[in-house]
Amino acid sequence: MGDAAILANGALSQSTAPDSLTFRISPPAALVMDSGATLSPLTIAYQTYGALNAARSNALLVCHALSGDQHVANLHPVTGRAGWWETMVGPGLPFDTDRFFVICSNVLGGCMGTTGPASINPETGNPFGLDFPIVTVADMVRAQALLLDHLGIETLFCVAGGSMGGMQVLQWAASYPTRVFAALPIATSARHSSQNIAFHEVGRQAVMADPDWRGGRYLIEGARPSKGLAVARMAAHITYLSDSALHRRFGRNLQDRSARTFSFDADFQVESYLRHQGAIFVERFDPNSYLYMTRAMDYFDLAADYGGSLANAFKGSRTRFCVVSFTSDWLFPTSDSRALVRALNAGGASVSFVEIETDRGHDAFLLDVPELIETTRGFIDAAARARGIS
Amino acid sequence: MGDAAILANGALSQSTAPDSLTFRISPPAALVMDSGATLSPLTIAYQTYGALNAARSNALLVCHALSGDQHVANLHPVTGRAGWWETMVGPGLPFDTDRFFVICSNVLGGCMGTTGPASINPETGNPFGLDFPIVTVADMVRAQALLLDHLGIETLFCVAGGSMGGMQVLQWAASYPTRVFAALPIATSARHSSQNIAFHEVGRQAVMADPDWRGGRYLIEGARPSKGLAVARMAAHITYLSDSALHRRFGRNLQDRSARTFSFDADFQVESYLRHQGAIFVERFDPNSYLYMTRAMDYFDLAADYGGSLANAFKGSRTRFCVVSFTSDWLFPTSDSRALVRALNAGGASVSFVEIETDRGHDAFLLDVPELIETTRGFIDAAARARGIS
Numbered sequence: 001m002g003d004a005a006i007l008a009n010g011a012l013s014q015s016t017a018p019d020s021l022t023f024r025i026s027p028p029a030a031l032v033m034d035s036g037a038t039l040s041p042l043t044i045a046y047q048t049y050g051a052l053n054a055a056r057s058n059a060l061l062v063c064h065a066l067s068g069d070q071h072v073a074n075l076h077p078v079t080g081r082a083g084w085w086e087t088m089v090g091p092g093l094p095f096d097t098d099r100f101f102v103i104c105s106n107v108l109g110g111c112m113g114t115t116g117p118a119s120i121n122p123e124t125g126n127p128f129g130l131d132f133p134i135v136t137v138a139d140m141v142r143a144q145a146l147l148l149d150h151l152g153i154e155t156l157f158c159v160a161g162g163s164m165g166g167m168q169v170l171q172w173a174a175s176y177p178t179r180v181f182a183a184l185p186i187a188t189s190a191r192h193s194s195q196n197i198a199f200h201e202v203g204r205q206a207v208m209a210d211p212d213w214r215g216g217r218y219l220i221e222g223a224r225p226s227k228g229l230a231v232a233r234m235a236a237h238i239t240y241l242s243d244s245a246l247h248r249r250f251g252r253n254l255q256d257r258s259a260r261t262f263s264f265d266a267d268f269q270v271e272s273y274l275r276h277q278g279a280i281f282v283e284r285f286d287p288n289s290y291l292y293m294t295r296a297m298d299y300f301d302l303a304a305d306y307g308g309s310l311a312n313a314f315k316g317s318r319t320r321f322c323v324v325s326f327t328s329d330w331l332f333p334t335s336d337s338r339a340l341v342r343a344l345n346a347g348g349a350s351v352s353f354v355e356i357e358t359d360r361g362h363d364a365f366l367l368d369v370p371e372l373i374e375t376t377r378g379f380i381d382a383a384a385r386a387r388g389i390s
Numbered sequence: 391m392g393d394a395a396i397l398a399n400g401a402l403s404q405s406t407a408p409d410s411l412t413f414r415i416s417p418p419a420a421l422v423m424d425s426g427a428t429l430s431p432l433t434i435a436y437q438t439y440g441a442l443n444a445a446r447s448n449a450l451l452v453c454h455a456l457s458g459d460q461h462v463a464n465l466h467p468v469t470g471r472a473g474w475w476e477t478m479v480g481p482g483l484p485f486d487t488d489r490f491f492v493i494c495s496n497v498l499g500g501c502m503g504t505t506g507p508a509s510i511n512p513e514t515g516n517p518f519g520l521d522f523p524i525v526t527v528a529d530m531v532r533a534q535a536l537l538l539d540h541l542g543i544e545t546l547f548c549v550a551g552g553s554m555g556g557m558q559v560l561q562w563a564a565s566y567p568t569r570v571f572a573a574l575p576i577a578t579s580a581r582h583s584s585q586n587i588a589f590h591e592v593g594r595q596a597v598m599a600d601p602d603w604r605g606g607r608y609l610i611e612g613a614r615p616s617k618g619l620a621v622a623r624m625a626a627h628i629t630y631l632s633d634s635a636l637h638r639r640f641g642r643n644l645q646d647r648s649a650r651t652f653s654f655d656a657d658f659q660v661e662s663y664l665r666h667q668g669a670i671f672v673e674r675f676d677p678n679s680y681l682y683m684t685r686a687m688d689y690f691d692l693a694a695d696y697g698g699s700l701a702n703a704f705k706g707s708r709t710r711f712c713v714v715s716f717t718s719d720w721l722f723p724t725s726d727s728r729a730l731v732r733a734l735n736a737g738g739a740s741v742s743f744v745e746i747e748t749d750r751g752h753d754a755f756l757l758d759v760p761e762l763i764e765t766t767r768g769f770i771d772a773a774a775r776a777r778g779i780s
Contacts, residue, residue, distance in 0.1 A: 035652035134652040194636040194660045195628065201661040202625045204654060205668070209617035211601055227599035235592045235625050238585065243720070246584040252691060260689055262425035262524040264594065264681060268688065270584045271591040278595070291654060298658065299650055301642060330633070330720070 015286070016120070018113025019077035020045040020070055020106070023150050031108070031143055037133030041122065044147050045113025046070050046105035049089060050097035052153070058389050059153045060095055061144065062104040063161030063168035066293045067233075067285060069112040070104045073097070078112075078284045087368045094376040099389060100157065107168075108143040109135035109293060111286035118219060118286040130216035135292050137164070137300045141171045145179070157387055158380065160184035162365030163332065164293065167300050170340070173321070174302055174313040182383040184376065186324040187365040189336035190310050190343065191301040196331060199239055200294035203232030207287050216288055229287045230278030237277045242328035242361035246270060303343075310340070314347030320386070321351040322379040324365075324372065331362040352379070405676070406510070408503025409467035410435040410460055410496070413540050421498070421533055427523030431512065434537045435503025436460050436495035439479060440487035442543070448779050449543045450485055450770075451534065452494040453551030453558035455756075456683045457623075457675060459502035460494045463487070468502075468674045477758045484766040489779060490547065497558075498533040499525035499683060501676035508609060508676040520606035525682050527554070527690045531561045535569070547777055548770065550574035552755030553722065554683065557690050560730070563711070564692060564703040572773040574766065576714040577755040579726035580700050580733065581691040586721060589629055590684035593622030597677050606678055619677045620668030627667045632718035632751035636660060693733075700730070704737030710776070711741040712769040714755075714762065721752040742769065 014020075023044045025031065030040030047070045052059060062072050062085065073089040075082065089095040095102050106114035109132065117132040124131075148156070159172045159180050166188025173183045192200075207213055210228025214221045238246075250270040254260070257267065266272040306312035321344055325337035334355050344351040356371045358364045364372065404410075413434045415421065420430030437460045442449060452462050452475065463479040465472065479485040485492050496504035499522065507522040514521075538546070549562045549570055556578025563573045582590075597603055600618025604611045628636075640660040644650070647657065656662040696702035711734055715727035724745050734741040746761045748754045754762065 130654070191642065193633060194640045194642065194658075195631075195633045197642070197658050198628045198636060198660050198664055199625075201656075201658075201664055202621060202628065205624060205665070206596060206599075206621045208654075209596075209621055210599065231592060231596045231599055231621065234595060235589075238588045238592065241585075243583060243585045243723075246588060250584045252581065252584065252587070252694075264520070264598075264685065266591075268584075268587050268591075270588050274588055274591055275595070295654065304642075333633075 014045075014078060014112045015116065015118040018045040018106075020047055020113050022046070022113060023147050025146060031139070031146065033133050033139045033142075034136040035133050039115065039133065042115045042143070043113065043119070044105050044115075044143055046103060046147060047072060047074060049073050049102040050100050052101040052151070053389070056153055057155070057157060057387060058100045059148070059151075059156050060100040060102045061148070061156050061159045061172075062089065062095070062102060063144075063159065063165035064104060064107065065161070065163040065165045066297065067281065068165070069110060070106045071112070072102070072104045076284075079280075084366060087373060088376060094373060094380050095160070096380075099384065103147075103151070105144055105147055107135075107140040107293070109140070109289060109296065111289040114143070116286065117216070117288035117292055127219040129219065129288055132288070132292065134299075135296045137167045137171045137296055138175060138305070140296065141168055141175055144168070144172075145176060148179070155179050155181060157389065158182040158184060158383060160186070160376075161188075162186035163188055163362065164297050167297065170302055170313075173317060173319050174306070177314075177317050177319060180319045181387055182320045182322075182379070184322050184324070184379060185340070186372075187326055187329050187332050187362055189332050190303060190313075190340050192297050192299075193336070197298045199235065200298055202235055203294055204291050206231040206235065207291060213287065218287070225287050226282040229282045229285065229290060232290060233281040234274045234278045237274060239331045240361060240363040242330065242359055244328065244359040245361050248359065310343035311346035314344050314349045317344075317347055317349040319349060320383055321349055322375070323351060323353045324375060325355050326360070326362070326364040327355060327357050328359045329362040329364065404435075404468060404502045405506065405508040408435040408496075410437055410503050412436070412503060413537050415536060421529070421536065423523050423529045423532075424526040425523050429505065429523065432505045432533070433503065433509070434495050434505075434533055436493060436537060437462060437464060439463050439492040440490050442491040442541075443779070446543055447545070447547060447777060448490050449538070449541075449546050450490040450492045451538070451546050451549040451562075452479065452485070452492060453534075453549065453555035454494060454497065455551070455553040455555045456687065457671065458555070459500060460496045461502070462492070462494045466674075469670075474756060477763060478766065484763060484770050485550070489774065493537075493541070495534055495537055497525075497530045497683070499530070499679060499686065501679040504533070506676065507606070507678035507682055517609040519609065519678055522678070522682065524689075525686045527557045527561045527686055528565060528695070530686065531558055531565055534558070534562075535566060538569075545569050545571060547779065548572040548574060548773060550576070550766075551578075552576035553578055553752065554687050557687065560692055560703075563707060563709050564696070567707050567709060570709045571777055572710045572712075572769070574712050574714070574769060575730070576762075577716055577719050577722050577752055579722050580693060580703075580730050582687050582689075583726070587688045589625065590688055592625055593684055594681050596621040596625070597681060603677065608677070615677050616672040619672045619675065619680060622680060623671040624664045624668045627664060629721045630751060630753040632720065632749055634718065634749040635751050638749065700733035701736035704734050704739045707734075707737060707739040709739060710773055711739055712765070713741060713743045714765060715745050716750070716752070716754040717745060717747050718749045719752040719754065
């Protein structure tokens with residue numbers, strides 16, 4: 001058994017015994033989902049950083065993206081790598097853990113400890129697979145709200161996230177307007193575009209085309225559709241970068257060779273890089289969970305849930321918003337953020353908007369982009385003053 | 391055996407008995423390729439439209455793109471559909487078959503009759519598969535030049551094509567400057583970008599991940615990696631369109647249903663459309679040929695072949711160029727065409743450049759875009775007058 005297989009099992013073990021705090025909901029309590037399905041029991045795995053103050057007013061919820069998880073600012077239990085937002089979360093950083101109680105939970109349908117398709121279906125004793133109900137962004141947020149109830153947090157100081165995390169931020173503000181003091185949606189959209197649905201469908205078809213997917217029953221049948229998931233990840237990864245970032249970083253440079261090999265080897269650095277991205281992803285992510293996450297994003301259309309008007313979703317909101325986009329993000333282009341800002345304005349919400357100049361594409365929200373760090377710091381500090389957090 | 395299987399066999403039968411004119415090169419004649427490989431015997435399958443004039447001065451070579459073939463302006467023998475450039479080629483059209491002798495050959499490495507990986511390797515009696523030598527754009531053009539020799543055509547009135555066809559146009563002008571009177575490269579680039587190599591690598595990995603690919607030996611082993619090729623085509627197809635074209639055509643419209651199904655069905659029209667594009671492509675295209683075509687494009691870097699200077703490739707050229715790009719083409723963006731135009735100018739060539747405003751993306755070169763038709767007509771008519779073609 002190679003390292004990849006060991007790590008794959010390591011990742012899957014997180015769905016039964018996560019290296020995280022957990023909150024368990026058991027019957028008769030349950031989560032009622034958009035699909036009409038009712039889920040119980042249900043585990044939510046989460047991490048926290050910093051301490052909740054006496055007024056319980058300093059909780060900051062971080063929402064993770066499609067391939068992220070709750071390990072925001074600690075070593076990852078499966079990969080051993082740093083947390084995914086260590087530029088943002090920590091002492092003295094914008095989400096200052098000396099001041100704020102930062103919470104991040106693995107989303108519903110995820111694979112790092114929160115109940116998802118790799119979890120055991122109590123009705124069968126086997127992993128759910130495709131019997132897991134389809135998850136929406138609103139369902140993810142409902143689960144997070146139950147966690148906050150459990151933690152005794154009535155109102156969040158702030159909810160923040162990028163990409164699918166940003167969708168959760170918007171859903172929080174719409175679903176629970178009185179529970180969100182400040183909201184920071186980054187590199188996101190109030191609805192998933194046709195092109196983005198198309199890319200997700202390619203990824204799903206890549207997973208489902210792998211015969212080891214076994215109709216979603218690979219865990220039961222002892223298989224693993226790693227090749228299909230790797231292809232899905234490779235395709236998606238291109239969309240997270242920008243043409244110019246790829247050009248700057250890789251150009252047409254050859255990988256460890258001085259001339260083309262006239263073969264299908266990974267002659268170009270960019271090929272080698274992509275193959276690596278595919279290979280490391282399958283070590284930590286559940287293929288069915290990938291299907292559910294992409295579907296949740298595809299289904300996200302906040303206006304549709306509010307009579308076709310995005311402004312209605314935020315009508316009368318007292319939440320302070322800071323919307324951030326990146327110039328080179330072609331997955332969630334600035335035009336999506338502008339549409340969101342217009343709707344927030346039309347809904348009467350308080351909103352600031354920053355478009356950050358960078359060639360680093362969608363993934364800029366995860367990177368050490370100084371203007372992002374400073375924008376976030378400024379927004380958070382002002383909101384903390386308004387909220388009376390020292 | 392379903393329709394798909396029948397058509398797949400129909401497509402493959404073209405590699406042994408094409409419904410086209412053919413030109414066969416036999417030993418001792420041979421094609422010497424960039425890789426150093428020597429290919430002989432070799433068949434080139436081609437179509438012609440119109441008649442060669444007495445002066446042999448009215449030949450117009452059309453070069454096809456990655457997934458195209460020689461069936462430019464006739465019913466396709468496998469799909470039964472119209473030719474791929476019937477907006478451009480025909481009586482009274484810009485490539486006027488009443489005036490010009492239009493030629494299009496299936497490229498080297500293709501699968502519609504010209505020798506490629508699905509052809510029989512005379513050394514083994516089996517299809518080449520991955521034993522077929524890697525093909526470059528320069529190799530494709532060398533094969534076309536041998537065909538023109540055979541047809542007794544010394545100088546082309548014009549060579550025209552889009553995307554990979556445009557790469558061949560540029561290669562023609564660089565390799566055989568005295569044989570090309572006019573050149574019309576559309577929606578193309580003098581080198582394949584890092585992002586484009588990345589997308590091609592995803593496609594190749596999708597094909598190779600399909601266990602029915604069998605290390606490229608699927609024809610020998612009676613298999614067919616249709617699922618992998620369909621995924622590759624789906625991913626590529628998104629890059630041929632634009633975000634706004636997808637939004638205009640599909641948006642978030644649902645397919646034959648009034649509400650989301652909360653499943654992995656193709657709820658959205660764009661998903662259904664993409665699945666269809668994948669399904670029809672595998673009926674007519676050889677998976678290994680797809681690998682070779684993408685590799686040829688990746689390897690294309692005209693400047694690299696001329697001491698790192700693109701201007702050198704066209705130095706002293708007497709060919710008249712018309713370079714065309716489309717505003718919404720993000721695969722071969724206008725910036726690539728501008729770089730090409732600068733190099734042509736620096737090389738002292740005669741060049742006009744038209745950037746056409748359209749939201750139809752890269753595929754605009756195949757579509758009935760009035761400004762493209764009129765631009766082409768104007769360029770061809772002026773060149774014909776200069777060439778003394780009535």
